[in-house]
Amino acid sequence: MKVTTDKINSNLIKEVEEVSGQKVSACFQCAKCTGGCPVVWAMDVYPHQILRYAQLGLADELLNSKTLWICASCQTCDSRCPREVDIPKVIEALRLVLLRARGGNYLHPNNLPARVLENAPQQGLVSAFRKYAR
Amino acid sequence: MRYSYYPGCTLKTKAKVFEDTTLQTARALGLEFAEVEEWQCCGALYPLNTEEVFPLLSPVRSLAQARAAGCTKLVTLCAGCYNVFRRTNRTMRSDAEVRGKINGYLEEDYRGQVDVVHYLEILKNDVGFAELAEKVSRRLEGRKIAPYYGCLLLKPRNEMDFDDVENPTIFEDFLRALGANVVEYPYRTECCGSYLSMANEEVAATAVGRILTSAFKNGAEALVVACPLCKYNLEEYQKGFREAAGSPAAGIPVLYFTELLAEALDVREQDGQ
Numbered sequence: 011m012k013v014t015t016d017k018i019n020s021n022l023i024k025e026v027e028e029v030s031g032q033k034v035s036a037c038f039q040c041a042k043c044t045g046g047c048p049v050v051w052a053m054d055v056y057p058h059q060i061l062r063y064a065q066l067g068l069a070d071e072l073l074n075s076k077t078l079w080i081c082a083s084c085q086t087c088d089s090r091c092p093r094e095v096d097i098p099k100v101i102e103a104l105r106l107v108l109l110r111a112r113g114g115n116y117l118h119p120n121n122l123p124a125r126v127l128e129n130a131p132q133q134g135l136v137s138a139f140r141k142y143a144r
Numbered sequence: 145m146r147y148s149y150y151p152g153c154t155l156k157t158k159a160k161v162f163e164d165t166t167l168q169t170a171r172a173l174g175l176e177f178a179e180v181e182e183w184q185c186c187g188a189l190y191p192l193n194t195e196e197v198f199p200l201l202s203p204v205r206s207l208a209q210a211r212a213a214g215c216t217k218l219v220t221l222c223a224g225c226y227n228v229f230r231r232t233n234r235t236m237r238s239d240a241e242v243r244g245k246i247n248g249y250l251e252e253d254y255r256g257q258v259d260v261v262h263y264l265e266i267l268k269n270d271v272g273f274a275e276l277a278e279k280v281s282r283r284l285e286g287r288k289i290a291p292y293y294g295c296l297l298l299k300p301r302n303e304m305d306f307d308d309v310e311n312p313t314i315f316e317d318f319l320r321a322l323g324a325n326v327v328e329y330p331y332r333t334e335c336c337g338s339y340l341s342m343a344n345e346e347v348a349a350t351a352v353g354r355i356l357t358s359a360f361k362n363g364a365e366a367l368v369v370a371c372p373l374c375k376y377n378l379e380e381y382q383k384g385f386r387e388a389a390g391s392p393a394a395g396i397p398v399l400y401f402t403e404l405l406a407e408a409l410d411v412r413e414q415d416g417q
Contacts, residue, residue, distance in 0.1 A: 031194040048335040048354075052347045080347060083192060084335035085299035089309050096300070102192040117343045126342060129380065131372040132153040133224045136188035138342035 017067035022107065026064060030103035036093045037061040043087035043097050053077040057087055057097050064100065078105045079116060079142070102141075109144050117142035145270060148210030148218040148258070149177035152225040153185050159222070159372040165402035166221055166263060168411045173271055173279065177219060180206045186228040197245050203232040204246050208254040217259045219266060221402070223296035223371035229260040231303050262297065262306065264314055264370065264401065273321040280408045283323030289404070290327035290364035291315030292355065294374040295335050309333075315368065318401065322408040331358035336377040349381040356382060356396065366397045368404060375400070 027034060043057040044050055055063065055075040063072050072078075081101045088096040109115065117138055119127075127135075155163040170177045183206045187199040207229070210218040220226040236243050237256030247253055267276055293312055301309040312333065316326045334355055337348025355378065359367055369375050378398045406412040 029193050029195055048351055049337070049340070049347050051350070052344070080340070080344060082295075082335050082338040082340050082347075082351075083189070084295040084338065086295070086335065089299050089301035096192070099192045106193060106195075122342065129158075129376065130342065131158040131376050132185075133188050133222060133371075134339055134342055134373045134376060136153070136185060137224070137339035137373065140187065140189045141339055142343055 011068055011071060013066045013068070017069070018065075020067040020069055022069040022072070023064055023067050025107060026100060026103040029106055030096070030099040032096050032100050032103075034061055034064040034095070034100060036095050037065065038093060040092060042090050042092065046086050046090055048084060048086065049080050049082055052080045057081075057101075060101060060104075061095065061097065072104055073108055075104075077101065078108065083141070105141070113144075115143035145217075146176040146178060146215060147261075147266070148206075148213055148215035149179045150183055150186075150206050150210075150218055150220050150225060150229065151179060152183075152220065152222045154222055154224075154372040159375075159400070162221055162372065162400045162402060165400065165406040165412070169402055169405045169409055170263075172409045172411045173267075173276075175266065175271070178213065178215070180209050180213075180218075182209065186225045188224050188228065190228045190231040197242055198249075200232045200235065200242065200246055201249060203229050204236060204252070204254055205250055207233060207236070207256075207258050207260075208250065208252045210258045211254065215258065217261050217266075219261050219263055221263050221370070223262075223294060224373065226260070226262045226370075227296040227304065230306075233258070233260045234303055262370070264297075264318060265306070267318060267321075267405075268314055273317050276318075277321040277323075280322055281410045282408055284319075284404060284408055285323050287324045288327050288363050288365040289319050289324045290329055290359040290362065290367050291319060291332055292336075292359075292367045292369050292374060292378070292398075293333045294369065294371050295333070295338070296371060298333065315401070319368065319404070322404055324404070327359065327362050327364040329358045329362040329364065331355040336374045338373060338377075341373075341377050341380065345381075348377050349384060352377050352381040359396065364396060366399055368399050368401050370401055374398075 041058040055077045083098040184202045337351040341348035
């Protein structure tokens with residue numbers, strides 16, 4: 011990957027900071043977030059890397075990352091962050107940018123297995139569609 | 145004492161036993177839970193961005209109704225509702241811009257006057273665990289119960305202020321008051337995968353497997369929760385996990401804390417009456 015001043019000053023990062031209310035430059039890469047993340051094994055870009063990529067303006071790497079759909083917003087990371095960066099908010103902002111710009115939804119009711127539709131609590135269904143659809 | 149009671153969608157449907165045992169036990173303890181008259185879904189998640197203000201309308205509407213009904217506390221049971229209400233209330237107290245938008249739309253003047261509490265907090269602070277222990281008529285002697293906190297009761301740390309995020313004790317203290325043997329295990333606050341069970345099942349199943357392995361290894365015979373989604377995940381992925389881990393075939397029951405409370409207070413027989 012190539013880092014340039016154009017990328018660092020990209021609109022994406024401005025938008026992410028605005029939507030999330032977080033300053034990505036506050037992160038000093040201690041990786042405590044990644045160390046405690048319960049679903050990190052399923053991620054392609056680790057939580058501390060999300061912030062590093064955002065600092066460097068690597069838009070494509072961020073928007074194509076599986077991590078955006080794996081984070082469960084459990085908020086273990088931000089409760090431990092020494093710089094008080096709310097990482098789930100940064101990830102949510104990236105997800106929103108994607109859902110709004112590219113259209114379409116990550117999850118559609120028709121794709122849910124009958125077993126899930128029948129047994130899942132309302133709380134779970136509402137949560138999932140709030141996260142995965144516009 | 146009279147509390148405004150917000151049940152939420154799941155307690156009226158999939159988690160009916162959660163509501164039934166809550167109301168039975170509250171009655172037995174002399175607590176009056178008056179259901180908010182015109183409540184709506186809380187939205188299940190607190191918005192994690194600066195742009196979505198309108199999802200807060202529904203919880204604020206219920207909070208304003210609780211205030212109009214003369215209640216100083218609104219009680220919730222589902223950990224999702226609790227998380228949304230607690231954070232919404234905090235925002236209404238501290239963020240003048242959001243408060244102005246919400247109140248303008250609802251034609252209210254709500255500024256966070258009502259306290260949002262969880263039933264466990266009422267048991268701890270208003271009833272008292274020592275007093276609760278005295279009211280227990282069927283102690284859960286010898287029952288090895290593992291408390292599972294999940295995330296929504298505790299986090300984010302500086303917004304929920306429910307218990308110590310890394311080392312909470314309220315569930316353990318509650319179980320001891322009922323006479324149960326508390327199972328200590330390291331995964332009691334680790335995320336169960338939450339809504340990933342709707343879209344990324346293998347991730348949720350792995351998270352659940354780790355929690356259950358940890359509880360099994362430490363001798364748990366049952367898990368106790370306060371969240372319908374945690375309960376669903378912990379039950380839904382048990383079967384596959386057990387087969388893979390060669391663990392006890394009978395499985396491990398996942399109970400709402402109010403089910404154990406109803407049993408200990410001996411009010412459970414009233415189910416369905």
